[in-house]
Amino acid sequence: MTNDLRYRRAALKLGLLLLLAACTQHANSRHADLVLIGDVRTMDPQHPHASAVAVRGDKIAAVGDDAKAWIGPGTRVVNVATVTPGLVDAHCHLYELGTDLESVDLKGAASEQEAAQRVIAARGTRGRGWDQNRWPGQKFPTHASIDAIAAPVVLDRVDGHAVWVNRAALEQSGITASTKDPDGGKIVRDERGEPTGVLIDNAVSLVKEPEASDEVREQRILRAAKLAIAAGMTGAHEMGIQRKTEAVYERLADEGKLPLRVYAFLRGAPDAPPPAPHGRFTMRGVKFFADGALGSRGAKLYDDYDDDRGNRGLWVTEPGKLKEEVEGAVAKGWQVAIHAIGDAGIGSVLDAYESAEARHPGDLRLRIEHLQVVAEKDVPRVVATHAIASMQPTHATSDMPWAEKRVGPQRILGAYAWRTMLDRHVPLAFGSDFPVEEVGPLLGIYAAVTRQDATGNPPGGWYPAQRMTIDEAIAAFTRGAAFAEHAEDRRGTIAVGMDADLTVFDRPLSADHSLLETHVQMTVVGGQIVYQSNQR
Numbered sequence: 001m002t003n004d005l006r007y008r009r010a011a012l013k014l015g016l017l018l019l020l021a022a023c024t025q026h027a028n029s030r031h032a033d034l035v036l037i038g039d040v041r042t043m044d045p046q047h048p049h050a051s052a053v054a055v056r057g058d059k060i061a062a063v064g065d066d067a068k069a070w071i072g073p074g075t076r077v078v079n080v081a082t083v084t085p086g087l088v089d090a091h092c093h094l095y096e097l098g099t100d101l102e103s104v105d106l107k108g109a110a111s112e113q114e115a116a117q118r119v120i121a122a123r124g125t126r127g128r129g130w131d132q133n134r135w136p137g138q139k140f141p142t143h144a145s146i147d148a149i150a151a152p153v154v155l156d157r158v159d160g161h162a163v164w165v166n167r168a169a170l171e172q173s174g175i176t177a178s179t180k181d182p183d184g185g186k187i188v189r190d191e192r193g194e195p196t197g198v199l200i201d202n203a204v205s206l207v208k209e210p211e212a213s214d215e216v217r218e219q220r221i222l223r224a225a226k227l228a229i230a231a232g233m234t235g236a237h238e239m240g241i242q243r244k245t246e247a248v249y250e251r252l253a254d255e256g257k258l259p260l261r262v263y264a265f266l267r268g269a270p271d272a273p274p275p276a277p278h279g280r281f282t283m284r285g286v287k288f289f290a291d292g293a294l295g296s297r298g299a300k301l302y303d304d305y306d307d308d309r310g311n312r313g314l315w316v317t318e319p320g321k322l323k324e325e326v327e328g329a330v331a332k333g334w335q336v337a338i339h340a341i342g343d344a345g346i347g348s349v350l351d352a353y354e355s356a357e358a359r360h361p362g363d364l365r366l367r368i369e370h371l372q373v374v375a376e377k378d379v380p381r382v383v384a385t386h387a388i389a390s391m392q393p394t395h396a397t398s399d400m401p402w403a404e405k406r407v408g409p410q411r412i413l414g415a416y417a418w419r420t421m422l423d424r425h426v427p428l429a430f431g432s433d434f435p436v437e438e439v440g441p442l443l444g445i446y447a448a449v450t451r452q453d454a455t456g457n458p459p460g461g462w463y464p465a466q467r468m469t470i471d472e473a474i475a476a477f478t479r480g481a482a483f484a485e486h487a488e489d490r491r492g493t494i495a496v497g498m499d500a501d502l503t504v505f506d507r508p509l510s511a512d513h514s515l516l517e518t519h520v521q522m523t524v525v526g527g528q529i530v531y532q533s534n535q536r
């Protein structure tokens with residue numbers, strides 16, 4: 001009996017203590033750290049618009065008129081035009097962007113001579129962004145035009161699937177007329193078989209470059225991250241990094257120096273299960289390549305290229321090997337993302353995914369990166385595998401001047417076909433593939449809703465049946481991106497209890513050219529204002 005009484009008293013005491021604790025917490029929790037008042041586009045299909053959002057700590061505390069009740073003496077209140085969930089680029093290369101910032105920008109060069117001149121003027125040994133499709137004659141460049149530089153020079157093509165090097169780089173790497181083309185790669189040669197200075201797909205790895213130190217890697221990441229948050233990004237899906245870069249990311253995240261969330265994919269087959277997350281850095285995915293790119297005719301097609309009969313592109317990974325790699329990675333608990341651009345490349349990924357899913361039933365979230373030219377017969381297979389369509393709207397508007405020449409009038413109907421995917425309820429995640437394209441999800445949203453270039457061409461949009469609404473496009477950069485990293489229960493929508501990742505704009509977002517004049521006013525990651533524009 002005494003025991004029972006003692007127990008009751010203890011329970012009562014505990015109950016009172018808990019009640020007291022709850023009251024104190026409740027009193028404090030009525031005050032938000034930050035309240036944004038304006039058009040809040042929640043991306044929550046039940047309540048798409050709200051008038052305000054309150055942030056307390058690293059979470060969203062209230063949404064709508066409720067949020068104003070959270071304003072207290074210490075609350076920072078900002079009137080804004082538009083708030084969306086934090087924009088996430090679901091396919092980009094943050095580390096490579098940092099590398100690029102150290103190298104000569106060849107984007108927009110109108111001829112081989114102009115590109116070469118930029119490199120020579122900068123005395124550069126690294127460069128990126130050349131595109132022979134923009135040049136008269138559309139012919140590949142040669143080493144001769146950059147041989148004026150004595151050190152080895154390596155210049156990446158705009159799509160990252162070919163390099164243009166000088167004689168010194170060829171010599172240092174031992175690439176000669178007798179070097180054989182590697183599997184899935186091509187050394188461009190003259191009539192005598194001599195390398196001309198362009199190496200495509202797997203042949204790129206024949207070029208030997210010195211390894212970057214940890215300090216250099218850190219600088220690259222931080223410089224790129226600064227650009228990303230200024231463009232309104234709260235997260236990046238870092239598509240294919242080395243272990244050494246992973247280690248630097250983990251350290252930066254542990255030290256609290258990473259301003260945005262990075263969800264990374266390891267490049268190449270993993271030897272162990274995925275590592276534990278480190279703060280804002282998580283590496284849970286692995287990136288493989290099925291084929292090359294359309295610009296350099298490396299994308300693998302079921303039939304010949306329309307503008308190069310007899311050529312069907314290249315396997316970067318043979319289908320049998322791809323299947324094994326996917327199986328190995330899924331068995332170790334990794335999420336798989338595979339670069340696939342040509343219809344046959346995509347077909348080989350679907351084969352590999354069907355087989356992995358049969359052996360490992362579950363929520364695998366297998367991703368197809370780019371999904372650029374899909375054969376009609378494969379669309380039902382994309383649906384059936386539950387694959388995530390990880391697409392980049394600005395690729396469509398960059399490639400539209402020449403894409404149809406490559407694949408012809410029939411296959412182009414399945415190209416950059418995000419509306420086709422959306423209508424079949426294929427989960428969409430949007431990105432930019434920067435530094436292939438510019439940094440800035442707004443550019444992607446603009447391309448997705450208009451299918452036009454920055455000058456508004458073509459009028460009405462390129463294959464306009466594939467256009468999306470603005471909410472659909474924002475969702476692909478928020479909710480869709482969150483789903484593509486197993487995080488839709490924490491991020492991607494503005495709702496109570498979600499991580500406080502927000503992007504704030506200086507005007508309403510509408511599906512027209514005004515998107516290109518819209519500026520990011522503030523970027524909030526986990527309740528912390530990581531970027532603020534100095535306008536207004």
Ligand SMILES: [Zn+2]
Pocket residue numbers: 091092093239433
């Ligand atoms: Zn990429």
